[in-house]
Amino acid sequence: MDNRPWLRAVEEEMEALLVSHDPGLRPFYGMMRYHLGWLDRHLEPVQSDGGKRIRPWLCLLTCVAAGGNPERALPAAAAIELLHNFSLIHDDIEDNSRLRRHRETVWAIWGIPQAINVGDGMLMLSRLALHRLRDRGVAADRVLQVARILDDTCLRLCQGQYLDISFEERIDITIEEYLFMIGGKSASLIAASAEIGAALGTDDAAMVAAYRDFGWELGMAFQMVDDILGIWGDPAVTGKSAASDILSRKKTLPILYTLARGDDNSRALQNLYAAPSLDEADVAHVLALLERAGALADVRARAEVHTGRALAALARTGMEGPAQEQLREIARSFLTRAK
Amino acid sequence: MDNRPWLRAVEEEMEALLVSHDPGLRPFYGMMRYHLGWLDRHLEPVQSDGGKRIRPWLCLLTCVAAGGNPERALPAAAAIELLHNFSLIHDDIEDNSRLRRHRETVWAIWGIPQAINVGDGMLMLSRLALHRLRDRGVAADRVLQVARILDDTCLRLCQGQYLDISFEERIDITIEEYLFMIGGKSASLIAASAEIGAALGTDDAAMVAAYRDFGWELGMAFQMVDDILGIWGDPAVTGKSAASDILSRKKTLPILYTLARGDDNSRALQNLYAAPSLDEADVAHVLALLERAGALADVRARAEVHTGRALAALARTGMEGPAQEQLREIARSFLTRAK
Numbered sequence: 001m002d003n004r005p006w007l008r009a010v011e012e013e014m015e016a017l018l019v020s021h022d023p024g025l026r027p028f029y030g031m032m033r034y035h036l037g038w039l040d041r042h043l044e045p046v047q048s049d050g051g052k053r054i055r056p057w058l059c060l061l062t063c064v065a066a067g068g069n070p071e072r073a074l075p076a077a078a079a080i081e082l083l084h085n086f087s088l089i090h091d092d093i094e095d096n097s098r099l100r101r102h103r104e105t106v107w108a109i110w111g112i113p114q115a116i117n118v119g120d121g122m123l124m125l126s127r128l129a130l131h132r133l134r135d136r137g138v139a140a141d142r143v144l145q146v147a148r149i150l151d152d153t154c155l156r157l158c159q160g161q162y163l164d165i166s167f168e169e170r171i172d173i174t175i176e177e178y179l180f181m182i183g184g185k186s187a188s189l190i191a192a193s194a195e196i197g198a199a200l201g202t203d204d205a206a207m208v209a210a211y212r213d214f215g216w217e218l219g220m221a222f223q224m225v226d227d228i229l230g231i232w233g234d235p236a237v238t239g240k241s242a243a244s245d246i247l248s249r250k251k252t253l254p255i256l257y258t259l260a261r262g263d264d265n266s267r268a269l270q271n272l273y274a275a276p277s278l279d280e281a282d283v284a285h286v287l288a289l290l291e292r293a294g295a296l297a298d299v300r301a302r303a304e305v306h307t308g309r310a311l312a313a314l315a316r317t318g319m320e321g322p323a324q325e326q327l328r329e330i331a332r333s334f335l336t337r338a339k
Numbered sequence: 340m341d342n343r344p345w346l347r348a349v350e351e352e353m354e355a356l357l358v359s360h361d362p363g364l365r366p367f368y369g370m371m372r373y374h375l376g377w378l379d380r381h382l383e384p385v386q387s388d389g390g391k392r393i394r395p396w397l398c399l400l401t402c403v404a405a406g407g408n409p410e411r412a413l414p415a416a417a418a419i420e421l422l423h424n425f426s427l428i429h430d431d432i433e434d435n436s437r438l439r440r441h442r443e444t445v446w447a448i449w450g451i452p453q454a455i456n457v458g459d460g461m462l463m464l465s466r467l468a469l470h471r472l473r474d475r476g477v478a479a480d481r482v483l484q485v486a487r488i489l490d491d492t493c494l495r496l497c498q499g500q501y502l503d504i505s506f507e508e509r510i511d512i513t514i515e516e517y518l519f520m521i522g523g524k525s526a527s528l529i530a531a532s533a534e535i536g537a538a539l540g541t542d543d544a545a546m547v548a549a550y551r552d553f554g555w556e557l558g559m560a561f562q563m564v565d566d567i568l569g570i571w572g573d574p575a576v577t578g579k580s581a582a583s584d585i586l587s588r589k590k591t592l593p594i595l596y597t598l599a600r601g602d603d604n605s606r607a608l609q610n611l612y613a614a615p616s617l618d619e620a621d622v623a624h625v626l627a628l629l630e631r632a633g634a635l636a637d638v639r640a641r642a643e644v645h646t647g648r649a650l651a652a653l654a655r656t657g658m659e660g661p662a663q664e665q666l667r668e669i670a671r672s673f674l675t676r677a678k
Contacts, residue, residue, distance in 0.1 A: 024516065028501040090459060094452035113433035113504050116455055120429060121497035123462065127490040131483070140479035144470070147486065151466040158460035162367040165452050177363065 001064060001323055003057055010056045013078035013132070017125045031118045032125075035089055035106050049101045055189060056081045058218075058330070059197035062211050064323035068201025075132035076146055076196050082126035083150060084189060087157050089119035094165060126150070138200065146196050153192040160184025167251060171273060175256050179220075186226075187219030194218070210316040214327070217310035222334050224303040227252040229339065231287075232296060237338045246286050249273055253302070254295035255286075265293045307335050340403060340662055342396055349395045352417035352471070356464045370457045371464075374428055374445050388440045390427075394528060395420045397557075397669070398536035401550050403662035407540025414471035415485055415535050421465035422489060423528060426496050428458035433504060465489070477539065485535050492531040499523025506590060510612060514595050518559075525565075526558030533557070549655040553666070556649035561673050563642035566591040568678065570626075571635060576677045585625050588612055592641070593634035594625075604632045646674050 014036070018029050030043040037050025056077035063073040091097070092105040093115055099105065107115035130150070133143045163181040167173050194215030198208040229238055230245030231254055238244075245252050251259075255273070259266050269289050272282055290296065310331045314324065353375070357368050369382040376389025395416035402412040430436070431444040432454055438444065446454035469489070472482045502520040506512050533554030537547040568577055569584030570593055577583075584591050590598075594612070598605050608628050611621055629635065649670045653663065 022519075024502065024519070025498055027505070028498060090455050094455055112451065114501065116429050116433055117497055117500045117504065120459075120462070121494060121501070123459070124490055124494040124497060127466070127486070128494065131487050131490070134483065140483050144473065144479050144482060147466070148470050151463055151470070155460060155463040155467065158456055158463060159364055159367060161456045162453065162460070163363065165456065166366070180361075180363070 001061065001070075001326060006060050006070060007053050007057060009074055010053065010060075010077050010081060013074045013129065014082060014125075017078070017082075017129055028118070028121065031106055031110055031114065032122050034109075035085060035118070035122075037101070041104065041109055048103060051085070051101065053081060055084055055193040058190065058193040058215065058327075061323050061326055061330075062194045062197030062215075063201040065319055065321065065327055066198040066201030066204075066207060066211060066317070067319070068197075072133070072136045072138060073197055073200040075129050075136065076200060078132075079126045079129035079150060080189070080193050080196065082122055082129060083154060086119050086123040086126060087154075087161075087189075089115060089122060091161065093119075094161065123154075133200075142199065145199060149192050149196055149199070153188045156184040156188040158184075160186075160188070171251070171259075171270060173251055173256060175253070175260055178251075178253060178256050182223045183216075183220065186223040187216050190219030190222060191216035207317050207319070210313050213313035213316075214310050214331075217306045217313060218331055218334060221303045221306035221310065221331075224253060224299055224306065225334060225337060227254060228296065228299055228303070229337075231290070234338060243283050243287060246283050247278060249278060253299050254290050257298050258290055258293040258295050261293055263293075265289045303335060307331050340400065340409075340665060345399050345409065346392050346396060348413055349392065349399075349416050349420060352413045352468065353421060353464075356417070356421075356468055367457070367460065370445055370449055370453065371461050373448075374424060374457070374461075376440070380443065380448055387442060390424070390440065392420060394423055394532040397529065397532040397554065397666075400662050400665055400669075401533045401536030401554075402540040404658055404660065404666055405537040405540030405543075405546060405550060405656070406658070407536075411472070411475045411477060412536055412539045414468050414475065415539060417471075418465045418468035418489060419528070419532050419535065421461055421468060422493060425458050425462040425465060426493075426500075426528075428454060428461060430500065432458075433500065462493075472539075481538065484538060488531050488535055488538070492527045495523040495527040497523075499525075499527070510590070510598075510609060512590055512595060514592070514599055517590070517592060517595050521562045522555075522559065525562040526555050529558030529561060530555035546656050546658070549652050552652035552655075553649050553670075556645045556652060557670055557673060560642045560645035560649065560670075563592060563638055563645065564673060564676060566593060567635065567638055567642070568676075570629070573677060582622050582626060585622050586617060588617060592638050593629050596634050596637050597629055597632040600632055602632075604628045642674060646670055 018032055020026055020029050027043065030039055033039040034041060034043065037048040038045065040046040059077040059080055060070040060073055063070050088100065089106050092100060093107045093112055097105055098108040106118055130143060130147050133146065134140065160181050160183065163177070164185060167181065191212050192215070195208060195212035198211035202208065230250065230252055231243055233240065235242045241247060255269065258269050269286065272278065272286055311328060314327055357371055359365055359368050366382065369378055372378040373380060373382065376387040377384065379385040398416040398419055399409040399412055402409050427439065428445050431439060432446045432451055436444055437447040445457055469482060469486050472485065473479065499520050499522070502516070503524060506520065530551050534547060534551035537550035541547065569589065569591055570582055572579065574581045580586060594608065597608050608625060611617065611625055650667060653666060
């Protein structure tokens with residue numbers, strides 16, 4: 001299954017929702033279209049990087065793998081991508097991030113009040129996308145099931161984000177707490193993408209649960225690789241500065257793993273992270289501490305465990321075919337991705 | 340129908356949703372409970388003013404007036420109130436308001452990042468409330484209809500908020516634009532409250548539409564009276580400073596009416612509003628200009644027109660009974676309310 005025509009169809013599905021018949025509201029939708037990579041900051045058409053669209057693609061592919069017709073899942077795929085982008089618009093404000101995908105963020109251009117409201121609007125369009133499932137012949141109870149999965153997921157996103165923000169002021173975060181947080185912030189929406197795709201492809205509840213497990217484990221592995229790239233990623237490929245997560249003193253898994261060892265490395269790292277800011281020499285020092293603790297190997301091993309579980313969940317579905325093979329391939333490629 | 344036991348039932352319905360089994364998430368729900376008036380800023384139980392709960396009460400009353408059982412509408416009433424409060428939490432950030440109902444706003448205590456996220460969480464709980472309609476025996480298609488009304492309404496809230504924020508930088512706002520803005524920001528949720536109550540009370544689509552019209556006109560009148568109270572309200576009753584909307588140079592309807600007359604009054608007002616800030620003498624001057632233009636009488640007359648239309652819409656439903664009489668009473672009392 002070629003992803004290009006399908007991702008184009010997802011863009012069209014989203015685009016149909018981002019339309020205003022009132023000229024006075026065009027800038028409101030224009031800010032959303034800017035964020036999605038369709039317009040530039042002067043609200044003129046542009047082809048910009050709007051993200052990888054991993055989640056809608058997983059949704060469509062899972063629908064096919066479970067035996068369904070991806071046409072029927074298109075509104076759900078659009079809803080998932082709009083939900084994801086709502087959370088990015090708000091996260092950028094909450095994390096004080098001025099840049100995303102090499103462009104200024106919505107709040108950096110239009111201010112915090114408009115950006116909060118633009119995010120809220122995009123969340124509502126995500127909800128309105130779901131109603132289009134009914135037009136494609138999905139039964140009302142199934143639409144409600146999908147809506148409920150997305151509602152639960154979005155609440156988990158907010159719970160994860162609450163923890164992430166409150167972690168900024170703490171140094172004593174346990175690995176368990178961290179895993180719970182990334183479960184909410186990252187894995188839950190990837191799990192929902194697979195679960196929703198499956199629920200629109202089959203009536204077999206056990207199979208839907210297995211695809212959900214697949215998505216969850218995939219999401220955990222995805223975030224752990226993200227943590228690795230935030231420290232050891234190639235700046236030329238990631239588009240971020242080298243060791244960007246250390247520079248911003250983010251307490252990601254490699255850091256927490258090293259802190260939790262309770263040895264000289266941990267104490268040295270704790271002292272460095274207690275300073276108000278880090279310079280280049282500090283960053284080199286942190287990298288050396290992580291190296292000595294074996295943090296990269298530990299986090300990579302964890303990501304491999306989750307990928308293994310994802311593949312096992314896929315096997316439990318009992319399905320075979322090209323789409324299923326593509327899902328397996330995605331799970332493997334997530335481990336080796338460079339950006 | 341006595342509103343006290345019913346509003347208590349709405350609080351219970353909301354409360355059941357604001358529960359976390361994870362102790363680490365208690366502060367997340369605590370911030371929501373603070374906003375709703377159930378906890379103080381130390382997250383200890385308190386009985387505080389959490390608002391008038393006008394919208395859920397309208398929903399339940401309309402359900403009864405249309406011939407339905409209000410028990411079944413409770414989850415929808417809770418969803419409406421949670422949606423309203425989501426919008427207040429975000430509005431307070433967007434309007435830079437540090438106080439609401441004599442208490443500090445969520446962002447003023449916990450900061451903007453947490454407050455954005457707490458609002459997002461409350462919006463999601465509003466969605467999750469709707470799913471409880473199914474447990475009360477409401478058919479799936481009816482639940483979807485209610486969800487769609489709320490989704491459309493919330494998008495209109497965001498559209499109205501977009502206009503409201505962008506109006507801050509403009510002096511040339513037409514009365515037509517202003518009415519469109521308050522339609523989105525104020526009338527649409529009151530219209531939805533009545534429409535949803537009716538939709539859960541009857542299958543008669545024409546009757547549901549008439550109750551919606553009632554709510555819409557009521558909402559327009561409500562906002563116009565709000566505009567009057569923001570300028571001429573009694574500070575001892577409203578809890579705001581005298582002429583608070585003039586002090587903050589809000590361009591509400593009495594101001595726009597006076598500006599639109601194109602006479603000496605308009606030009607004087609325009610000059611005053613062009614200044615970077617207003618002192619007491621300026622406020623007195625603005626009040627005198629509004630008086631000379633007859634702004635109070637004009638806005639009151641407009642509110643009366645909308646109230647008349649609300650009563651006419653009620654009559655179109657063809658329903659009679661105590662609940663219907665209470666709805667009529669609410670429409671009349673909105674015109675004379677002092678806060």
